Amino acid sequence: MRAEFTGEVLDDDTLMRILDAAHRAPSVGNSQPWDFIVVRDPDTLTRFAAHVADKRVEFGESLPPERARTFEPIKIEGITESGTGIVVTHDDSRGGPHILGRATVPETGLYSTILAIQNLWLAATAEGVGVGWVSFYDAPFLTELIDLPPGIRPVAWLCVGAVHEFQETPDLERFGWRERRPLREAVHWEKFAPDSSV
Numbered sequence: 001m002r003a004e005f006t007g008e009v010l011d012d013d014t015l016m017r018i019l020d021a022a023h024r025a026p027s028v029g030n031s032q033p034w035d036f037i038v039v040r041d042p043d044t045l046t047r048f049a050a051h052v053a054d055k056r057v058e059f060g061e062s063l064p065p066e067r068a069r070t071f072e073p074i075k076i077e078g079i080t081e082s083g084t085g086i087v088v089t090h091d092d093s094r095g096g097p098h099i100l101g102r103a104t105v106p107e108t109g110l111y112s113t114i115l116a117i118q119n120l121w122l123a124a125t126a127e128g129v130g131v132g133w134v135s136f137y138d139a140p141f142l143t144e145l146i147d148l149p150p151g152i153r154p155v156a157w158l159c160v161g162a163v164h165e166f167q168e169t170p171d172l173e174r175f176g177w178r179e180r181r182p183l184r185e186a187v188h189w190e191k192f193a194p195d196s197s198v
């Protein structure tokens with residue numbers, strides 16, 4: 001969701017239902033390492049949008065000319081239009097040093113926070129509410145913007161709000177940036193060998 005926000009700010013009951021679904025996500029060792037910072041102050045939204053605009057320019061300039069032309073019309077955020085930003089953060093120290101299930105795969109902590117984001121996204125979609133993930137930012141900028149304490153890592157800025165429609169086809173496909181892979185290319189049988197997909 002980037003261009004479809006109506007500008008109508010989400011009511012708090014709906015917002016809390018969506019956050020409740022996010023907070024019910026499975027997590028390694030039941031550590032629930034996430035937090036949700038709801039940002040609605042127009043000044044904060046505008047400052048974040050300006051930062052993202054700078055990062056967008058930087059990315060555009062890093063592209064070869066043909067890709068830059070394809071990228072140009074693609075909208076990559078709806079920060080001010082959505083009226084609500086939800087910053088999802090990750091605290092790897094939550095639950096102490098003995099997290100059940102994280103000993104051999106340390107990333108499972110971060111995976112858990114990502115699952116909260118997915119739950120949030122699915123719950124919002126079920127409510128007819130749009131979500132867009134913005135990742136064009138420098139983590140130190142966002143950390144300072146919303147006063148994150150040391151050890152709390154920003155994982156996503158989600159634009160959340162009422163939308164006038166849900167696109168059937170991903171924007172990046174519609175604008176010719178990148179096609180979805182067919183499922184049969186992603187499914188492998190027995191081993192990950194090139195000829196093991198269907």
Ligand SMILES: Cc1cc2nc3c(=O)[nH]c(=O)nc-3n(C[C@H](O)[C@H](O)[C@H](O)COP(=O)(O)O)c2cc1C
Binds near residue numbers: 076077169171172
């Ligand atoms: C980790 C992650 C970061 C993303 N960052 C951005 C972003 O900065 N700007 C944007 O417009 N979309 C962003 N997206 C959305 C993807 O572009 C989008 O999910 C993808 O194009 C597929 O489209 P669909 O979600 O409509 O199926 C992000 C998605 C993920 C999962």
